[in-house]
Amino acid sequence: MAKVEFETPELKPWVDAPKVAPGAMAHSKPFVAKPEHQQPLGFPGELVENWKDVALEKMGDLLGRYRSLQVFMDACVKCGACTDKCHYYLGTGDPKNMPVARQDLMRKIYRRYFTPAGKWFPKLVGAVDLTEEVINDWYSYYHQCSECRRCSVYCPYGIDTAEITMAGREILASIGVGQKYSNEIIGKVHTIGNNLGLPEPALADTLEGLEEEVEEDIGVSVKFPLDQQGADVLLVTPSADFFAEPHVDGLIGYAKVFHQAGISWTLSSYASEAANFGIFIGNYENMQKVAQRIRQAALDLGVKRIIVGECGHAWRVAYSFWNTLIGPFDFLDPSYPVPQHICEFTHDLLQRGALKLDPEANDDKVVTFHDSCNVSRGSRLGSAPGGQFTIPRDLIQAACRHFVDMAPDTIHEHTFCCGGGGGLLTDDLLELRVKGAMPRAQALQQVIESHGVTHMAAICAICKSQFSKVLPQYGMGMDMIISVHQLVGDALIFDTEQ
Amino acid sequence: MAFELNGKTYETDEEGYLSNLGEWNSDVAAYMAKEDDCDLSENHWEVINFLREYYDEYQIAPAVRVLTKAIGKKLGKDKGNSKYLYELFPYGPAKQACKYAGLPKPTGCV
Numbered sequence: 001m002a003k004v005e006f007e008t009p010e011l012k013p014w015v016d017a018p019k020v021a022p023g024a025m026a027h028s029k030p031f032v033a034k035p036e037h038q039q040p041l042g043f044p045g046e047l048v049e050n051w052k053d054v055a056l057e058k059m060g061d062l063l064g065r066y067r068s069l070q071v072f073m074d075a076c077v078k079c080g081a082c083t084d085k086c087h088y089y090l091g092t093g094d095p096k097n098m099p100v101a102r103q104d105l106m107r108k109i110y111r112r113y114f115t116p117a118g119k120w121f122p123k124l125v126g127a128v129d130l131t132e133e134v135i136n137d138w139y140s141y142y143h144q145c146s147e148c149r150r151c152s153v154y155c156p157y158g159i160d161t162a163e164i165t166m167a168g169r170e171i172l173a174s175i176g177v178g179q180k181y182s183n184e185i186i187g188k189v190h191t192i193g194n195n196l197g198l199p200e201p202a203l204a205d206t207l208e209g210l211e212e213e214v215e216e217d218i219g220v221s222v223k224f225p226l227d228q229q230g231a232d233v234l235l236v237t238p239s240a241d242f243f244a245e246p247h248v249d250g251l252i253g254y255a256k257v258f259h260q261a262g263i264s265w266t267l268s269s270y271a272s273e274a275a276n277f278g279i280f281i282g283n284y285e286n287m288q289k290v291a292q293r294i295r296q297a298a299l300d301l302g303v304k305r306i307i308v309g310e311c312g313h314a315w316r317v318a319y320s321f322w323n324t325l326i327g328p329f330d331f332l333d334p335s336y337p338v339p340q341h342i343c344e345f346t347h348d349l350l351q352r353g354a355l356k357l358d359p360e361a362n363d364d365k366v367v368t369f370h371d372s373c374n375v376s377r378g379s380r381l382g383s384a385p386g387g388q389f390t391i392p393r394d395l396i397q398a399a400c401r402h403f404v405d406m407a408p409d410t411i412h413e414h415t416f417c418c419g420g421g422g423g424l425l426t427d428d429l430l431e432l433r434v435k436g437a438m439p440r441a442q443a444l445q446q447v448i449e450s451h452g453v454t455h456m457a458a459i460c461a462i463c464k465s466q467f468s469k470v471l472p473q474y475g476m477g478m479d480m481i482i483s484v485h486q487l488v489g490d491a492l493i494f495d496t497e498q
Numbered sequence: 499m500a501f502e503l504n505g506k507t508y509e510t511d512e513e514g515y516l517s518n519l520g521e522w523n524s525d526v527a528a529y530m531a532k533e534d535d536c537d538l539s540e541n542h543w544e545v546i547n548f549l550r551e552y553y554d555e556y557q558i559a560p561a562v563r564v565l566t567k568a569i570g571k572k573l574g575k576d577k578g579n580s581k582y583l584y585e586l587f588p589y590g591p592a593k594q595a596c597k598y599a600g601l602p603k604p605t606g607c608v
Contacts (some may be wrong), residue, residue, distance in 0.1 A: 005558075196604060205564065243562075245563075248563055428512070
């Protein structure tokens with residue numbers, strides 16, 4: 001099954017900038033989207049004949065639409081601060097995975113067609129013609145960036161490679177060369193409502209099964225309501241929470257919290273997905289269409305609040321973009337944050353004493369926390385700066401007595417991507433995913449050795465799936481990765497027990 | 499992509515998942531498993547058959563907890579967990595077992 005031959009990087013006591021290995025990952029390319037994945041998203045089914053004109057026109061359109069893109073194209077001074085900050089460069093040694101080089105793949109075309117110097121003296125300013133070779137490089141290396149934005153933290157100009165990657169992918173999709181994994185998924189959200197293509201009857205059956213399981217397990221009748229008209233809260237969560245492990249234990253944790261807090265809530269079969277792959281492919285219209293389902297479900301169900309489950313980029317889209325994308329939210333109760341993250345919600349209940357946890361319930365664990373990139377660098381939790389770092393850690397420490405952080409340059413805003421973010425969580429990119437996980441695995445290995453860490457908690461569906469797949473490659477157990485709300489749910493004290 | 503078996507050609511996607519669910523038969527499952535150096539035991543077949551029944555009803559593969567519960571009922575409680583399913587299908591029950599059962603590959607953040 002998908003046998004891919006490659007060497008898993010060796011974990012050393014620290015992460016060194018690797019020896020440069022030109023072309024080491026030039027072979028890495030995800031499957032190209034078929035016409036049936038492209039067309040429903042508004043993209044041409046296959047490479048269009050006049051692709052060069054279309055690509056340049058699209059690039060001009062994006063430069064006009066996003067002032068940031070133009071600034072990023074112009075501002076780089078080649079200082080080199082970003083070169084050793086990308087997990088994919090650190091894991092592969094391919095110099096085109098240095099963020100500056102990834103940017104230059106587009107910058108050289110920008111200079112050639114959009115700057116006077118590049119039009120007249122291309123060789124002097126590193127400008128080159130848009131050729132098939134360039135497009136191939138784009139397809140390969142814009143799918144070796146997880147849009148995690150770690151490089152932008154170190155860039156003195158704040159150049160965000162993620163936005164350049166997004167633009168690159170959008171241009172590619174618009175000439176007919178989209179990525180199968182992301183585009184197939186977006187199509188499923190448009191037709192069925194979630195990334196999995198899980199239809200309403202299957203979702204209802206799955207939730208019913210979870211109710212039975214939890215009741216058997218703890219003797220409390222915790223509900224998982226679906227399409228409950230007039231509930232206070234609409235919970236949107238990644239569909240992986242319904243489907244996969246360890247995600248589902250996080251979903252059980254949310255349900256337990258709602259139950260014990262006595263707050264009525266519901267899931268929606270129409271908006272059964274929090275994730276929004278529209279951001280991964282850089283396409284505003286698809287991102288808006290995906291998000292619109294959530295607004296519609298909230299209106300239809302007549303809820304007062306929207307809460308977002310543990311999903312990194314869903315939270316970035318919700319926190320940073322919902323307002324202009326699908327707002328205004330004047331139909332929701334203004335006394336609560338719009339949107340609210342499940343960690344904020346649980347944290348607030350704990351602060352107010354509305355929930356009680358028994359951390360001894362997790363005494364079998366020594367836990368560390370993996371900051372997910374889109375929460376850490378693309379948004380915030382709570383009302384104080386840095387809440388996205390403190391709130392999940394507060395929750396873990398309320399639920400568990402043994403907590404230890406990984407090395408400071410690998411957490412908070414410096415966190416390393418899991419290696420599978422940004423639309424790269426697909427088996428056709430397994431080599432990239434394993435190699436890109438090396439810096440995180442190295443930091444984890446260190447706290448396993450120094451503090452006997454047994455589990456790493458996260459608040460992102462992609463991180464959870466990625467780690468359960470790649471940690472075994474580094475000799476660690478696939479079940480090391482867990483949901484923050486699994487810890488909370490397992491430690492929660494129910495009234496019935498008092 | 500495609501493969502030939504007993505004189506018939508079967509279309510698949512890039513990763514070897516059957517393109518047309520209706521063409522599936524038990525020889526196809528056995529052939530795909532053999533390609534992965536996997537011999538299908540009775541317990542493998544319990545999983546494969548359940549996946550097909552579930553898909554028939556719901557047009558999607560079952561969630562992991564739905565699957566483990568069903569397998570626990572059929573093969574005994576000690577086998578109703580993912581650890582056991584991973585022993586049967588080391589590449590992951592969702593993906594590997596779905597492939598042998600002729601189901602499409604689960605998509606999303608899984």
